[in-house]
Amino acid sequence: MFAFVLVAITIAAVYWFWIRPILQSRPAFHDLYRKEASAFAAAREKFAGIKQKLSTALVISASAAVSAYDFLAPIVGGVDVSSLTSQVPPWAWPLVLIGTTALFQFLRNLADKRHDAELAAVTAPGQAG
Numbered sequence: 001m002f003a004f005v006l007v008a009i010t011i012a013a014v015y016w017f018w019i020r021p022i023l024q025s026r027p028a029f030h031d032l033y034r035k036e037a038s039a040f041a042a043a044r045e046k047f048a049g050i051k052q053k054l055s056t057a058l059v060i061s062a063s064a065a066v067s068a069y070d071f072l073a074p075i076v077g078g079v080d081v082s083s084l085t086s087q088v089p090p091w092a093w094p095l096v097l098i099g100t101t102a103l104f105q106f107l108r109n110l111a112d113k114r115h116d117a118e119l120a121a122v123t124a125p126g127q128a129g
Contacts, residue, residue: 048114052107059100 023029047054070083088096 049111052104052111055103055107 020033024033066084070085073083
């Protein structure tokens with residue numbers, strides 16, 4: 001599983017930092033990447049203000065799924081099944097908690113910056129008059 005994650009990250013990084021800039025420089029692909037930028041901007045605008053709520057729901061549902069599996073799998077299956085949480089090394093749990101907290105703080109900072117920009121846009125025209 002870890003190797004799969006590393007391969008996926010490597011492929012994404014190679015595309016983003018090496019192949020994508022080359023394709024963007026080609027006139028045949030210029031319009032495609034211009035549309036891609038506007039599509040990302042539209043998605044970012046669409047999800048403005050709910051990214052933290054969505055990530056919270058995702059973390060809670062993943063935690064509930066793992067807890068339910070650990071509790072229900074031995075009961076339903078009737079077979080001795082090792083729990084998912086025991087598959088993760090003990091040193092990784094603090095990193096998971098730190099990473100989750102850092103993600104939520106990052107999303108909170110994004111929301112604060114957006115709110116400050118909207119507030120500045122609303123108050124700036126009123127001060128000029």
